[in-house]
Amino acid sequence: MTPHTPPHIANVAPDHDIVVVGFGPVGSTLAALLAHRGLRVLVVDRETEIFPLPRAAHFDHEVMRVLQELGCADEVGPATILNPGMEFITASGEVLLSVHSGDLTPSGWPASILFHQPDLELVLRDVAERSGSTVRLGVAVSNVTDHGDHVMVSFADGTATTSTYLVACDGARSTVRKQLGISMHDLGFEEPWLVADLVLNDAADRPSLFTLQVCDPMRPTTLVPMPPPRFRFEFMLLPSDDPVGITSSESVASLLAPWMDPADATVERAAVYSFHGLIATEWRRGRVLFAGDAAHQTPPFLGQGMCSGIRDAQNLAWKLARVLHGTSPDALLDTYQLEREPQVRSIIQLAVDLGRVICTTDPEAAALRDAGMLAARAAGGGTMGQALMPSLPEGPLVALGAGGQARQPIIDGTRLDDIAGDRFVVVLRTAAQRSNPGVAFWSAQEALVLDADTTPEVATVLDAVHANAMVVRPDRYVLVVGSELEEPNPALRMMLNG
Ligand SMILES: Cc1cc2nc3c(=O)[nH]c(=O)nc-3n(C[C@H](O)[C@H](O)[C@H](O)COP(=O)(O)OP(=O)(O)OC[C@H]3O[C@@H](n4cnc5c(N)ncnc54)[C@H](O)[C@@H]3O)c2cc1C
Structure with missing residues (x-):
C-alpha cells in the first residue's frame, strides 16, 4: 500500500486534524470515533451544559452498534428500555397497524430502544473526552474560512485555531451552514406539535406500554413510553390553537385529561416544535463537512433524526481517518454525501408520508383512511416488523447488490x-x-x-x-x-x- 501524501498545510501544520463544531449527540459521537482512531480532535460547543430537555426518545440497533464500537453500550444500557413496538389506532382505539420491534436484529442488537436524550449525551461526551478529544465549552464558532490546505476557525471570544478538516455538527440552525450560504431542500411538510415530557408519580402507572400513534382527526396524538418514570405525549396543534398559550399548565392538563389524571405526573417541559423535512444541498464544501441536524432534519414520527446523524458520524469517521493518516486520497470524502443523502432522503420521505397519515384532520378523509387500513388488517395485513434501514446506493465503495449492514455473529x-x-x-x-x-x-x-x-x-x-x-x-x-x-x-x- 503506497502512503498517500497527508493533506497538511505546506508551511505550518494545523493545530488540529479536525475541529468538530457542536458537542450534541452527533458531534460527541464523531469526536469519539475520530479520537479512537488516533486523530487530534478539537470539539467546541457554545453552551457549557448539555441541552437539558429531552428531544429524541428512540434509537435503533445501528446506533447501538456504534455505541458498542465506542465501548459504552453497557454504560448506556441501564438508562434504556426495549420498545415492544408501535401501534396506529383510530380515535376509538381500533388498531389500524402494528409495528413489532422487540426482536433482535441481524446486527445483534434490538431493533428499537427508548431512552432519555440528555442521559445518552452525558455518556457520549464522557467517551469523547476519555478517547482523547480536546473539549472547549462555552465558546461559539463565529467564522470558518477554507484556505484550500487548511481551515481557519474563529470564535466569538476573539480567539482562533486551524485544522485540516472541520465537521459542522452544530444543529438545525447551523451557524457554519448559514455562513457558507448552503441552502436546504424542503420535502414539503410543516406541522406544529406540542411535545410534553412528564415525570410520572408512579413509574408503573404508564398510560401505554406501546408507542401509540392516535390517528384522531380531532387531535392527532402520539404517546411514547420513555424509560420510567418518564412518559411523553405529543399533540398536533390545530388552527384554532394558540401556539404560546397551549404550553401553559392548564392547557397541557386539559390535553392530558382524556388519557390520564394530570395530577399523576409533573410536566418536565412542554414546548411547541415545528416538524419538518429538510436536507442540505451540500454536505461538503472543500474542507468543511456537515453532519446531523446541520445536514438534515426529519419529522420525528420514525424517531430517526439523531439515528441518521449518528450514521453520518459512522460513515465519516473511517474515511476521515484514512485520509488524515495518508492512506486514502481526499476524494474518498466525496463519497460521504453520495452514500448518505439517498438513505437519509428515503427515511425522511417515509417519516413525511407517515406524518401525513397521522396528521389527517379532515374527518371524511380520516374515515376513508381508517376503512382502508382496517380492511387491509382484516385481510391479514396491518402487521409489520421494524423495517431495517434502506441500503447504501451503488457507488465506488458499494458494489451492485451490496450496501446493507452486515450481520454481526x-x-x-x-x-x-x-x-x-x-x-x-x-x-x-x-x-x-x-x-x-x-x-x-x-x-x-x-x-x-x-x-x-x-x-x-x-x-x-x-x-x-x-x-x-x-x-x-x-x-x-x-x-x-x-x-x-x-x-x-x-x-x-x-x-x-x-
Ligand atoms: C420533539 C423531538 C423528538 C425527537 N425524537 C427523536 C427520536 O425519537 N429519535 C431520533 O433519532 N431523533 C429524534 N429527534 C431528533 C434529535 O433530537 C436530533 O436529530 C439530534 O438532537 C441532533 O443532534 P445534533 O448533534 O446534530 O444537533 P444538536 O443536538 O442540536 O447539537 C448541536 C450542538 O451544536 C452547538 N452549537 C450550535 N451552534 C454553535 C456554534 N456556532 N458554535 C459552537 N457550538 C454550536 C449547540 O449548542 C448544540 O450543543 C427528535 C427531535 C425533537 C425536536
Whole structure:
C-alpha cells in the first residue's frame, strides 16, 4: 500500500486534524470515533451544559452498534428500555397497524430502544473526552474560512485555531451552514406539535406500554413510553390553537385529561416544535463537512433524526481517518454525501408520508383512511416488523447488490465488530478461497480475513446476503458480495489508495 501524501498545510501544520463544531449527540459521537482512531480532535460547543430537555426518545440497533464500537453500550444500557413496538389506532382505539420491534436484529442488537436524550449525551461526551478529544465549552464558532490546505476557525471570544478538516455538527440552525450560504431542500411538510415530557408519580402507572400513534382527526396524538418514570405525549396543534398559550399548565392538563389524571405526573417541559423535512444541498464544501441536524432534519414520527446523524458520524469517521493518516486520497470524502443523502432522503420521505397519515384532520378523509387500513388488517395485513434501514446506493465503495449492514455473529464469546475494530473484514465460505484474486488486495489493506471452514460462526454472515465471499467496511456496511472474491476495480483502488 503506497502512503498517500497527508493533506497538511505546506508551511505550518494545523493545530488540529479536525475541529468538530457542536458537542450534541452527533458531534460527541464523531469526536469519539475520530479520537479512537488516533486523530487530534478539537470539539467546541457554545453552551457549557448539555441541552437539558429531552428531544429524541428512540434509537435503533445501528446506533447501538456504534455505541458498542465506542465501548459504552453497557454504560448506556441501564438508562434504556426495549420498545415492544408501535401501534396506529383510530380515535376509538381500533388498531389500524402494528409495528413489532422487540426482536433482535441481524446486527445483534434490538431493533428499537427508548431512552432519555440528555442521559445518552452525558455518556457520549464522557467517551469523547476519555478517547482523547480536546473539549472547549462555552465558546461559539463565529467564522470558518477554507484556505484550500487548511481551515481557519474563529470564535466569538476573539480567539482562533486551524485544522485540516472541520465537521459542522452544530444543529438545525447551523451557524457554519448559514455562513457558507448552503441552502436546504424542503420535502414539503410543516406541522406544529406540542411535545410534553412528564415525570410520572408512579413509574408503573404508564398510560401505554406501546408507542401509540392516535390517528384522531380531532387531535392527532402520539404517546411514547420513555424509560420510567418518564412518559411523553405529543399533540398536533390545530388552527384554532394558540401556539404560546397551549404550553401553559392548564392547557397541557386539559390535553392530558382524556388519557390520564394530570395530577399523576409533573410536566418536565412542554414546548411547541415545528416538524419538518429538510436536507442540505451540500454536505461538503472543500474542507468543511456537515453532519446531523446541520445536514438534515426529519419529522420525528420514525424517531430517526439523531439515528441518521449518528450514521453520518459512522460513515465519516473511517474515511476521515484514512485520509488524515495518508492512506486514502481526499476524494474518498466525496463519497460521504453520495452514500448518505439517498438513505437519509428515503427515511425522511417515509417519516413525511407517515406524518401525513397521522396528521389527517379532515374527518371524511380520516374515515376513508381508517376503512382502508382496517380492511387491509382484516385481510391479514396491518402487521409489520421494524423495517431495517434502506441500503447504501451503488457507488465506488458499494458494489451492485451490496450496501446493507452486515450481520454481526458472536465468535467464541466475542462480537465480530469487537474483533474487527477499524478494519475491513473479508468473509469467505471456504479456506480454499483464501487464494481468490481479491484476497491479497484486502490483506494489504490490513483487512481481517475469515473463512467459515475455520470460523463456522461467519457462515450466517454469508447466508444473509446469499454469497460465498464478501467484504465488510469499517462502518459495518457491505462493500461487495459474490461467489468468489474478485480483484477490486480501478475506481475502488483509486478511492482507497489514490
Ligand atoms: C420533539 C423531538 C423528538 C425527537 N425524537 C427523536 C427520536 O425519537 N429519535 C431520533 O433519532 N431523533 C429524534 N429527534 C431528533 C434529535 O433530537 C436530533 O436529530 C439530534 O438532537 C441532533 O443532534 P445534533 O448533534 O446534530 O444537533 P444538536 O443536538 O442540536 O447539537 C448541536 C450542538 O451544536 C452547538 N452549537 C450550535 N451552534 C454553535 C456554534 N456556532 N458554535 C459552537 N457550538 C454550536 C449547540 O449548542 C448544540 O450543543 C427528535 C427531535 C425533537 C425536536
